[in-house]
Amino acid sequence: MSVADQIIVPLDVPTEEAAIALLDRLPQVSFWKVGLELFVATGPTILKHLKERKKKIFLDLKFHDIPNTVMGACRSASRYEVDLLTLHATAGKNALKAAREAIAHSASPPQLLAITLLTSLNARDLAFDLKIPLELPEYALQMALLAKDCGINGAVCSPQEVAQLRAVCGKDFVLVCPGVRPSWGQTGDQQRVMTPKQALDAGANYLVIGRPITMSDDPVMAWNRIVDEVSS
Numbered sequence: 001m002s003v004a005d006q007i008i009v010p011l012d013v014p015t016e017e018a019a020i021a022l023l024d025r026l027p028q029v030s031f032w033k034v035g036l037e038l039f040v041a042t043g044p045t046i047l048k049h050l051k052e053r054k055k056k057i058f059l060d061l062k063f064h065d066i067p068n069t070v071m072g073a074c075r076s077a078s079r080y081e082v083d084l085l086t087l088h089a090t091a092g093k094n095a096l097k098a099a100r101e102a103i104a105h106s107a108s109p110p111q112l113l114a115i116t117l118l119t120s121l122n123a124r125d126l127a128f129d130l131k132i133p134l135e136l137p138e139y140a141l142q143m144a145l146l147a148k149d150c151g152i153n154g155a156v157c158s159p160q161e162v163a164q165l166r167a168v169c170g171k172d173f174v175l176v177c178p179g180v181r182p183s184w185g186q187t188g189d190q191q192r193v194m195t196p197k198q199a200l201d202a203g204a205n206y207l208v209i210g211r212p213i214t215m216s217d218d219p220v221m222a223w224n225r226i227v228d229e230v231s232s
């Protein structure tokens with residue numbers, strides 16, 4: 001797989017038209033993410049467009065609910081034949097196992113990824129707002145291990161934790177990192193960031209990079225610059 005194929009670009013836009021404009025603008029992107037903003041607006045229609053263009057799809061709906069509901073949601077999502085699908089590790093053991101079970105008989109099951117700790121949170125948020133007494137890297141690791149024990153294929157984590165998760169969870173565990181910023185990109189609401197090259201070198205399978213590309217005045221140039229930087 002080329003490094004370009006390891007970069008997933010989120011279609012974080014409000015309408016189908018805006019999403020299609022991005023697809024047209026960046027034909028070199030092979031892997032796109034559909035998240036809450038677009039899916040709530042368009043439903044599965046956007047997935048059809050991506051399939052027609054033979055793109056890989058990360059359906060990022062971050063399920064977080066009781067086991068029965070997570071099971072139903074995963075069963076419904078698995079009919080879309082997407083490549084990656086997210087749920088929160090904090091939904092708990094029974095929901096994680098239910099998710100696994102839900103997709104088991106799908107003709108084309110997605111790889112399930114558990115969110116460990118959102119990259120928009122920092123150590124202070126974890127300790128003081130969420131009242132979690134573990135150190136942040138330890139918490140992210142424990143969430144990944146919980147998911148792995150329940151048969152989940154991989155985790156979403158910040159690049160700052162990816163080396164540790166790779167070392168403990170093994171080479172077959174899929175690790176996807178958002179919170180990735182080239183040195184010239186603005187951090188925005190992301191708190192635990194590293195550059196694309198650092199994240200890949202630390203063991204990420206895939207990077208999710210949005211605004212530095214999609215909000216750039218020249219998305220093609222931003223994409224090329226990132227691909228050049230990680231390839232060098």
Ligand SMILES: O=C(O)c1cc(=O)[nH]c(=O)n1[C@@H]1O[C@H](COP(=O)(O)O)[C@@H](O)[C@H]1O
Pocket residue numbers: 010012035060086115117118119120156178179180188190208209210211212
């Ligand atoms: O599941 C995700 O993809 C995700 C998890 C996480 O912890 N942090 C995070 O930023 N994301 C997503 O990754 C993308 C990051 O976008 P940018 O911050 O614009 O690069 C957004 O679509 C987020 O929804």
